[in-house]
Amino acid sequence: MKNIAVLVSGNGTNLQTLIDAAKYDLLGGGELCLVISSEKEAYALKRAAENQIPTAIVEWDKYKPYREAFSAEILRHLTENSIDLVVFAGFRVILDHSVCKTYSDAMINIHPSLVPSFCGEGFYGLKVHEAALEKGVKITGATIHLVNEHCDQGPIILQKSVEVREDDTPEVLQQRVLEEAEHTILPEAVKLFCERRIKVIGNKVFIRHELAD
Numbered sequence: 001m002k003n004i005a006v007l008v009s010g011n012g013t014n015l016q017t018l019i020d021a022a023k024y025d026l027l028g029g030g031e032l033c034l035v036i037s038s039e040k041e042a043y044a045l046k047r048a049a050e051n052q053i054p055t056a057i058v059e060w061d062k063y064k065p066y067r068e069a070f071s072a073e074i075l076r077h078l079t080e081n082s083i084d085l086v087v088f089a090g091f092r093v094i095l096d097h098s099v100c101k102t103y104s105d106a107m108i109n110i111h112p113s114l115v116p117s118f119c120g121e122g123f124y125g126l127k128v129h130e131a132a133l134e135k136g137v138k139i140t141g142a143t144i145h146l147v148n149e150h151c152d153q154g155p156i157i158l159q160k161s162v163e164v165r166e167d168d169t170p171e172v173l174q175q176r177v178l179e180e181a182e183h184t185i186l187p188e189a190v191k192l193f194c195e196r197r198i199k200v201i202g203n204k205v206f207i208r209h210e211l212a213d
């Protein structure tokens with residue numbers, strides 16, 4: 001059994017897919033134990049409360065610009081709740097190295113593009129999809145990767161592509177990427193982690209096809 005914490009800042013549709021997957025026991029035995037939000041008004045908090053998942057609010061606005069103190073508070077919640085896996089699902093604050101060190105190879109992030117395209121600092125929210133449309137790519141998608149000290153550069157676990165259409169707006173594309181890619185590969189990646197099928201060698205992730213002992 002793995003204890004999972006989900007870090008959020010906004011709507012929480014990715015959190016919702018994990019909640020739904022957990023109901024059907026599709027998280028490889030993982031349990032959603034804690035949702036931490038950096039925003040007190042995040043709708044994701046309501047989703048958690050409605051499903052009896054404990055929540056914590058660590059408001060970035062109150063800590064800004066003290067990233068170390070903010071990260072230490074997040075780390076305190078994670079360790080006090082014996083968290084095994086940390087899922088960044090639309091969390092808008094970059095944490096400092098202390099969290100990466102404690103949870104090395106046990107933190108995953110979802111990014112709404114095919115990394116290494118349209119990722120890194122400054123690429124968040126609609127900006128990712130605006131950049132994809134500006135470039136004229138025909139295919140975009142989503143990526144689940146491990147979190148390390150470099151923004152959006154940790155080893156890639158899963159990716160799924162999504163077609164870009166000529167009449168797409170950033171909002172329409174964002175929605176298609178969420179529905180067709182993010183909401184499929186996030187629960188899948190969490191399941192792989194909980195079943196201990198993810199093996200990291202150097203900067204690459206290998207996926208075991210059989211269950212680990």
Ligand code: GRF
Pocket residue numbers: 009010011012013014015089090091110111112125178182
């Ligand atoms: C998603 O597009 C995710 O890839 C990005 O932030 C967005 C969060 O959406 N990191 P939601 O809050 O899960 O609906």
